[in-house]
Amino acid sequence: MRRLAKRLVVAMQAGALLALLAAPARASICDVPPELVDSPVPLEATARGLRRGVLRVLVVGSASVFGPGGSGPDAAWPGQFATRLREGWPGLRVELEVRGARGMMADEMLAMILAVTTPRPHLVVWQAGSVEAARGQDTDWLARRLNTGLEALRERGIDAVLMDQQFSRFMRANSDVDSYRDALRMAGSVHGAALLQRYAMMQHWAESERIDIERTPRERRVAATDQLHACLGRALARLVLDGAADAGAPSPDNAQRPGPPQSDAAPRP
Amino acid sequence: MEGSLATQQATRPAAAPKRERDLRADLFRGLALWFIFIDHVPGNWLANLTIRNVTLCDATEVFVLLAGYAAGIAYGGTLLREGWLFAAAQVVRRVGSLYVAHIVLFVMFTAQVGYSAAALQDSIYIDELHLDAFGQEPYRALLEALLLRFQPAFLNILPLYIVLLLQFALTLPLLRRPRLLLAISCALYGVTRWFSLELPSWTGGGWFFNPFAWQVLFCVGLTLGYRAPGGPGPLLVLPWWRSLGALAVAWLIVTFVLLYMTWHRPEYAVQVPGWVMSWWENVDKTALHPFRLVSVLALTYLLAHWVRPEARWLRGAAAWPFVLMGKQGLPVFCSGILFAFFARLALEYSDDAPMQIGANLAGLASLVAVGWLSDWYKKRERTPRREADPALAERAA
Numbered sequence: 001m002r003r004l005a006k007r008l009v010v011a012m013q014a015g016a017l018l019a020l021l022a023a024p025a026r027a028s029i030c031d032v033p034p035e036l037v038d039s040p041v042p043l044e045a046t047a048r049g050l051r052r053g054v055l056r057v058l059v060v061g062s063a064s065v066f067g068p069g070g071s072g073p074d075a076a077w078p079g080q081f082a083t084r085l086r087e088g089w090p091g092l093r094v095e096l097e098v099r100g101a102r103g104m105m106a107d108e109m110l111a112m113i114l115a116v117t118t119p120r121p122h123l124v125v126w127q128a129g130s131v132e133a134a135r136g137q138d139t140d141w142l143a144r145r146l147n148t149g150l151e152a153l154r155e156r157g158i159d160a161v162l163m164d165q166q167f168s169r170f171m172r173a174n175s176d177v178d179s180y181r182d183a184l185r186m187a188g189s190v191h192g193a194a195l196l197q198r199y200a201m202m203q204h205w206a207e208s209e210r211i212d213i214e215r216t217p218r219e220r221r222v223a224a225t226d227q228l229h230a231c232l233g234r235a236l237a238r239l240v241l242d243g244a245a246d247a248g249a250p251s252p253d254n255a256q257r258p259g260p261p262q263s264d265a266a267p268r269p
Numbered sequence: 270m271e272g273s274l275a276t277q278q279a280t281r282p283a284a285a286p287k288r289e290r291d292l293r294a295d296l297f298r299g300l301a302l303w304f305i306f307i308d309h310v311p312g313n314w315l316a317n318l319t320i321r322n323v324t325l326c327d328a329t330e331v332f333v334l335l336a337g338y339a340a341g342i343a344y345g346g347t348l349l350r351e352g353w354l355f356a357a358a359q360v361v362r363r364v365g366s367l368y369v370a371h372i373v374l375f376v377m378f379t380a381q382v383g384y385s386a387a388a389l390q391d392s393i394y395i396d397e398l399h400l401d402a403f404g405q406e407p408y409r410a411l412l413e414a415l416l417l418r419f420q421p422a423f424l425n426i427l428p429l430y431i432v433l434l435l436q437f438a439l440t441l442p443l444l445r446r447p448r449l450l451l452a453i454s455c456a457l458y459g460v461t462r463w464f465s466l467e468l469p470s471w472t473g474g475g476w477f478f479n480p481f482a483w484q485v486l487f488c489v490g491l492t493l494g495y496r497a498p499g500g501p502g503p504l505l506v507l508p509w510w511r512s513l514g515a516l517a518v519a520w521l522i523v524t525f526v527l528l529y530m531t532w533h534r535p536e537y538a539v540q541v542p543g544w545v546m547s548w549w550e551n552v553d554k555t556a557l558h559p560f561r562l563v564s565v566l567a568l569t570y571l572l573a574h575w576v577r578p579e580a581r582w583l584r585g586a587a588a589w590p591f592v593l594m595g596k597q598g599l600p601v602f603c604s605g606i607l608f609a610f611f612a613r614l615a616l617e618y619s620d621d622a623p624m625q626i627g628a629n630l631a632g633l634a635s636l637v638a639v640g641w642l643s644d645w646y647k648k649r650e651r652t653p654r655r656e657a658d659p660a661l662a663e664r665a666a
Contacts (some may be wrong), residue, residue, distance in 0.1 A: 010482075169616075172613070
């Protein structure tokens with residue numbers, strides 16, 4: 001009897017250990033292919049903010065910043081992003097400001113970005129290019145505004161993360177979305193701003209049948225939208241924390257971050 | 270990309286006054302038309318293989334240059350035989366059919382967008398997109414579309430082409446004075462870029478492709494295509510200089526490296542010097558940035574030299590479908606926009622491997638079929654009398 005009990009305990013311990021080992025390997029809904037997230041851009045100001053324990057973030061974008069179709073503004077990706085940051089960095093105070101409106105284009109967003117006052121944000125997350133793509137605005141128009149905004153942010157020492165369009169089969173069939181994605185990608189890379197590849201991530205989730213709002217029945221759509229925003233917030237938090245770690249902020253989990261040898265993180269003059 | 274005859278003609282003595290068709294121009298035009306089809310289908314896997322991935326310019330530049338080239342041949346001949354008014358009338362007739370094609374495509378696209386949007390109405394997900402501009406202000410949208418001020422996605426090359434041909438109808442006689450034509454064209458290009466002139470669009474900003482800038486490429490094509498009466502070559506000849514060729518190669522390599530570092534692997538962009546980046550960020554497609562212009566001209570110069578017009582592979586089976594498409598550029602172009610529309614719908618339904626392969630095969634096959642059919646029809650149209658007459662004669666006998 002005692003032997004049996006002893007065996008049982010060992011088996012349970014082994015099981016627990018196995019479960020522990022298996023846990024990180026089990027696919028989470030939010031997982032994305034590594035090439036979508038593994039190219040961090042150093043975020044100097046964010047690293048500074050993290051070290052001081054206060055991070056001021058300005059989010060500018062069109063409708064999606066308020067999470068339409070979800071259960072409420074807190075469930076939208078900016079709020080989820082802040083929550084993940086606090087989780088990854090216990091004790092951090094995240095001062096989040098979200099600005100934007102449905103149908104807003106880059107010119108109005110640019111005005112908001114140029115109007116930032118003290119205390120300056122450490123980080124601006126700029127979700128752009130959706131409305132331009134839908135309306136067929138010329139891509140040069142968009143690129144000029146992105147360039148102006150990103151340049152201004154760099155001059156003021158504020159980090160920038162761009163976020164591209166949502167993936168939607170309807171939109172892909174009816175608008176030249178790739179040209180606008182390219183414009184964002186180009187502007188980001190030229191100005192050393194990170195790009196959250198929302199389109200590619202959402203396409204991955206849709207194609208792997210994890211989150212596919214366009215094909216989710218209406219009664220489950222609110223939950224699916226919340227799930228989408230939670231995953232986006234998580235991805236954004238990872239991008240930002242990786243970028244901060246790249247700029248010298250200690251990694252929150254003190255883990256060795258795999259990746260290519262770090263280039264010198266000095267921003268271009 | 271393609272066949273400027275300039276270099277070739279410079280080395281070949283004036284032999285036959287009867288001009289042989291340059292298959293290189295047809296081949297590259299056919300390829301450009303195929304690439305335009307591919308690039309008009311977002312999510313198409315083949316889009317990673319078109320020339321925009323390796324050079325600054327893309328199929329649009331190639332198409333416009335070769336459209337000018339073809340126009341120089343076709344209407345240049347009419348100008349010589351029948352005079353300006355007749356040739357201009359012919360150009361305007363062509364503009365008319367392009368305009369009708371554009372409006373038909375517009376109606377089809379709009380109907381489809383409206384239908385799909387209604388089907389997805391309960392999804393707030395696409396709420397912010399309101400792609401359906403027509404649904405919001407139908408009468409205004411219709412009017413703006415007729416005025417070419419409202420150009421839905423993928424319907425922006427035809428309006429450019431229309432304006433280019435209208436400009437051409439006015440400047441036809443300048444074909445005989447290529448230096449003057451190019452001088453005026455470059456001046457307009459410079460003024461357009463310097464003062465940011467543009468044609469207004471209803472949705473704000475300018476046209477997706479600014480015709481006042483893009484005309485410069487069309488005019489270069491015109492100059493390459495036009496032949497003086499009795500003369501075998503173009504009036505302006507740019508001979509092959511090895512140093513210029515080397516410069517063109519160097520340019521294409523440098524731009525490829527920059528493209529690779531900023532576009533394919535943005536993480537390397539940090540290593541590009543700041544002053545290069547400040548140039549690079551301003552390369553726009555809307556008003557044909559000089560870098561793009563230089564890229565397409567460099568490519569043309571090299572290909573015109575390296576691909577010989579008498580090359581046997583140009584008459585081979587692999588080149589055949591593209592040469593055929595290039596010969597019938599206009600119908601193939603218009604139907605290509607339509608086929609791309611169907612391919613987009615197919616990929617909206619599903620974009621797994623079988624659908625990708627199926628849509629691309631069907632698209633290419635349809636383009637070739639249109640090319641073949643137009644070619645066959647035109648040949649038949651040209652030769653009916655000879656065949657008909659003996660029959661009539663027999664019956665009468």
